[in-house]
Amino acid sequence: MQNLLVASTNVGKLKEYRELMADLPVNWLSLQDVGLAHMEVEETGDTFRANALLKAEAYCAASKLPTLADDSGIVVDALGGAPGVYSARYAPTAEERNAKLIHALEGVPFERRTARFVAVIALVLPDQVTIIAEGRVEGHVGLEPRGTNGFGYDPVLVLDDGRTMAELSSAEKNQISHRGRALAKLHPILHCLFG
Amino acid sequence: MQNLLVASTNVGKLKEYRELMADLPVNWLSLQDVGLAHMEVEETGDTFRANALLKAEAYCAASKLPTLADDSGIVVDALGGAPGVYSARYAPTAEERNAKLIHALEGVPFERRTARFVAVIALVLPDQVTIIAEGRVEGHVGLEPRGTNGFGYDPVLVLDDGRTMAELSSAEKNQISHRGRALAKLHPILHCLFG
Numbered sequence: 567m568q569n570l571l572v573a574s575t576n577v578g579k580l581k582e583y584r585e586l587m588a589d590l591p592v593n594w595l596s597l598q599d600v601g602l603a604h605m606e607v608e609e610t611g612d613t614f615r616a617n618a619l620l621k622a623e624a625y626c627a628a629s630k631l632p633t634l635a636d637d638s639g640i641v642v643d644a645l646g647g648a649p650g651v652y653s654a655r656y657a658p659t660a661e662e663r664n665a666k667l668i669h670a671l672e673g674v675p676f677e678r679r680t681a682r683f684v685a686v687i688a689l690v691l692p693d694q695v696t697i698i699a700e701g702r703v704e705g706h707v708g709l710e711p712r713g714t715n716g717f718g719y720d721p722v723l724v725l726d727d728g729r730t731m732a733e734l735s736s737a738e739k740n741q742i743s744h745r746g747r748a749l750a751k752l753h754p755i756l757h758c759l760f761g
Numbered sequence: 762m763q764n765l766l767v768a769s770t771n772v773g774k775l776k777e778y779r780e781l782m783a784d785l786p787v788n789w790l791s792l793q794d795v796g797l798a799h800m801e802v803e804e805t806g807d808t809f810r811a812n813a814l815l816k817a818e819a820y821c822a823a824s825k826l827p828t829l830a831d832d833s834g835i836v837v838d839a840l841g842g843a844p845g846v847y848s849a850r851y852a853p854t855a856e857e858r859n860a861k862l863i864h865a866l867e868g869v870p871f872e873r874r875t876a877r878f879v880a881v882i883a884l885v886l887p888d889q890v891t892i893i894a895e896g897r898v899e900g901h902v903g904l905e906p907r908g909t910n911g912f913g914y915d916p917v918l919v920l921d922d923g924r925t926m927a928e929l930s931s932a933e934k935n936q937i938s939h940r941g942r943a944l945a946k947l948h949p950i951l952h953c954l955f956g
Contacts, residue, residue, distance in 0.1 A: 694895035695946050701889070751890050758953030 567593040568760040573625040573635035575603050583634070586740070586749050592760055600629050609651070614638060615698060617651060618688035626690040632759075638685035638744060640719045642667070642707055644674050653719065664711045664722045671707055679707040683723060683731070685744035687752055697755055701747030703731070715739070762788040763955040768820040768830035770798050778829070781935070781944050787955055795824050804846070809833060810893060812846060813883035821885040827954075833880035833939060835914045837862070837902055839869050848914065859906045859917045866902055874902040878918060878926070880939035882947055892950055896942030898926070910934070 570592045572580050580596045587594075597603045607624045611617040614637040621635035639653030649656040649667070657663040671679055683703040690696050703723065711721035713732030716739065720732035731739060740746050765787045767775050775791045782789070792798045802819045806812040809832040816830035834848030844851040844862070852858040866874055878898040885891050898918065906916035908927025911934065915927035926934060935941050 693946060694897075695950070696891075696893040697950075698891040698893070699889065751888060755890075755892075755950065755953065758950065 567591050569593050569595055569631050570760070571595045571597070571600055571625060571629050571631040571633040573597060573607075573621045573633055579636075582745070583749070586746065587753065587756065590753075590756055590761055592756070595631070597625070600631065602628055609637065611637075612651060614651060614684055614686040615688070615700070618686045618698070619690070619696070622688040622690040622696075626692060630692050632689060632691045634687060634689050636685055636687040636745065636748070638683065640667075640681055640707075640723065641684055642671070642679070642681040644678055644680070645670060660718055661711075664719060667707060667719070667722060668710065676706055676709065681705060681707045681723060683719070683744040685748045687745070687748045689752065689756070691759075697752065699748045699751040699755075701744040701749070701751065703742060703744045703747070705731075762786050764788045764790055764826050765955070766790045766792070766795055766820060766824050766826040766828040768792060768802075768816045768828055774831075777935075777940070778944070781941065782948065782951065785948075785951055785956060787951070790826070792820070795826065797823055804832065806832075807846060809846060809879055809881040810883070810895070813881045813893070814885070814891070817883040817885040817891075821887060825887050827884060827886045829882060829884050831880055831882040831940065831943070833878065835862075835876055835902075835918065836879055837866070837874070837876040839873055839875070840865060855913055856906075859914060862902060862914070862917060863905065871901055871904065876900060876902045876918060878914070878939040880943045882940070882943045884947065884951070886954075892947065894943045894946040894950075896939040896944070896946065898937060898939045898942070900926075 572583055572594055575597050580594060584594050607621045609617040611620055617637035618635050622633045626633035639650055641647050641650050657666045685701045688698050705723040705725045708722050708724040708730060713721050713730045716732035721730050723731045767778055767789055770792050779789050802816045804812040806815055812832035813830050817828045821828035834845055836842050836845050852861045880896045883893050900918040900920045903917050903919040903925060908916050908925045911927035916925050918926045
């Protein structure tokens with residue numbers, strides 16, 4: 567079994583990696599597992615990729631283990647790409663973030679509210695090899711939040727079929743989510759490296 | 762056969778890729794081969810990685826082909842990392858660049874002239890997957906250029922055995938060169954993706 571560090575203290579995220587990559591002979595470790603939960607890495611990058619790389623590189627250097635990190639958010643065209651890398655810091659709570667986003671788009675007609683969820687996953691190996699995969703979900707920012715099966719900006723991203731991400735079942739969401747898509751691209755490479 | 766674009770108009774570089782990766786079922790294409798020799802991409806990044814990514818991404822977007830690009834140079838600790846990404850632009854000719862570098866280190870004793878060749882190769886796939894490999898050769902900047910079997914800064918990087926990179930045979934150089942090492946790291950992943 568190959569040890570692989572997921573640069574996160576989020577138990578839900580680690581579980582997601584374990585489930586989606588269950589067929590790989592990989593022992594998924596959290597920052598707690600390797601005693602690095604105290605180590606903070608500031609996300610100072612101006613792209614999702616830069617932030618994912620910052621985290622993966624710092625924790626790889628500290629742990630000497632192959633290390634995965636991700637960064638994600640919502641990119642709204644009518645706001646010049648905002649909130650983008652600031653998605654998680656856009657307002658204190660998810661509810662407030664969604665309200666703020668809808669307020670920022672007041673008066674913008676639905677067809678011009680194009681937006682996407684973007685997730686970038688970076689895998690940094692101790693021998694200076696890096697693999698980066700990006701996944702996207704395209705949609706529009708709705709006129710109001712809808713749906714309860716999700717978190718973050720899920721209730722405000724309306725897909726082509728008219729449902730928001732928060733109106734999908736968990737299985738549907740795993741299949742089309744931005745992180746799910748990035749992971750699906752990473753999977754054959756992980757299989758090759760560690761399988 | 763998988764078509765793979767090498768973002769370079771340098772025939773020597775394309776030949777090097779073809780030789781070192783000869784066992785892969787890959788059809789190596791140059792920018793001339795795909796009609797993009799006229800397209801210029803400015804290397805505005807402040808790291809080798811940023812420049813390799815800039816080039817690979819721009820030519821991948823234009824060609825819709827998996828695209829490899831590299832950036833490389835010499836990093837001198839006593840000069841705060843210079844010339845670094847400016848290695849190729851440090852002076853007009855290789856001879857002048859080497860003379861300028863040795864001049865810049867005047868008075869610095871040999872043991873404090875630590876330096877390394879760094880090569881970063883980026884492979885960008887059309888589906889938002891990126892693979893980056895870095896290779897390094899550690900050494901010291903010599904007190905004068907030595908050797909004729911090489912190019913660029915080869916005559917001024919003294920290896921641990923006392924020879925400069927320009928005093929190695931081509932076979933020796935391919936084995937230990939920074940680009941050779943980066944390619945060796947990339948090889949198993951290319952094999953997995955296209956083999």
